[in-house]
Amino acid sequence: MSATPIRTRPLKLQINGRAHGPVDVPEDMMLVDVLHEYLGLTGTRFGCGQGVCRACTVIVDGADGPREVRSCITGAHWFDGKRIRTVEGHAKWDDSGKIVELSPVQQAFLDHFSFQCGYCTPGFVNAATVLLEKLAKSPVAADDVEATITEALNPHLCRCTGYVRYYQAVKDLVLKTPGLVREKAP
Numbered sequence: 596m597s598a599t600p601i602r603t604r605p606l607k608l609q610i611n612g613r614a615h616g617p618v619d620v621p622e623d624m625m626l627v628d629v630l631h632e633y634l635g636l637t638g639t640r641f642g643c644g645q646g647v648c649r650a651c652t653v654i655v656d657g658a659d660g661p662r663e664v665r666s667c668i669t670g671a672h673w674f675d676g677k678r679i680r681t682v683e684g685h686a687k688w689d690d691s692g693k694i695v696e697l698s699p700v701q702q703a704f705l706d707h708f709s710f711q712c713g714y715c716t717p718g719f720v721n722a723a724t725v726l727l728e729k730l731a732k733s734p735v736a737a738d739d740v741e742a743t744i745t746e747a748l749n750p751h752l753c754r755c756t757g758y759v760r761y762y763q764a765v766k767d768l769v770l771k772t773p774g775l776v777r778e779k780a781p
């Protein structure tokens with residue numbers, strides 16, 4: 596009896612502003628595995644593998660703006676030709692590969708001691724980043740800030756913290772970033 600050969604197809608990806616591929620990738624391989632095994636981008640976390648915890652969230656930038664996609668349950672070939680951001684794409688790096696500046700979201704999480712083991716953090720960074728970018732285009736009413744943050748972060752699971760510091764960090768950032776909150780009518 597012979598084993599069934601693995602069917603592959605060439606895949607081209609646009610990740611953090613860089614083109615990758617074409618590389619032959621199994622047709623049923625999930626994006627998280629391609630990031631880890633083919634591209635050396637290991638910052639995206641594999642948690643539940645079932646679409647529940649959202650540790651594996653990446654950002655896809657489309658014509659209608661950024662959105663979160665779970666890379667553990669989304670086949671890599673679905674991303675062909677799409678623009679993707681992973682957690683590695685947020686900070687600024689120098690030519691030697693050293694991080695010289697964190698993104699505002701990353702810095703806020705650090706300043707607020709938002710995480711412990713950090714396994715869930717890439718997902719939270721991506722979720723908060725998408726939220727801030729959406730608010731920059733469509734500011735939220737002051738009374739709705741907390742509910743909006745809760746709605747954005749609620750699907751993300753963390754097994755270490757009580758979530759409070761993640762939420763506080765995002766709330767502080769939303770309130771101090773100009774243009775994200777609509778002023779109340781006088």
Ligand code: FES
Binds near residue numbers: 641651667668
């Ligand atoms: S690892 Fe993807 S949702 Fe949990």
Ligand code: FES
Binds near residue numbers: 712754
């Ligand atoms: S900090 Fe450990 S799972 Fe969130």
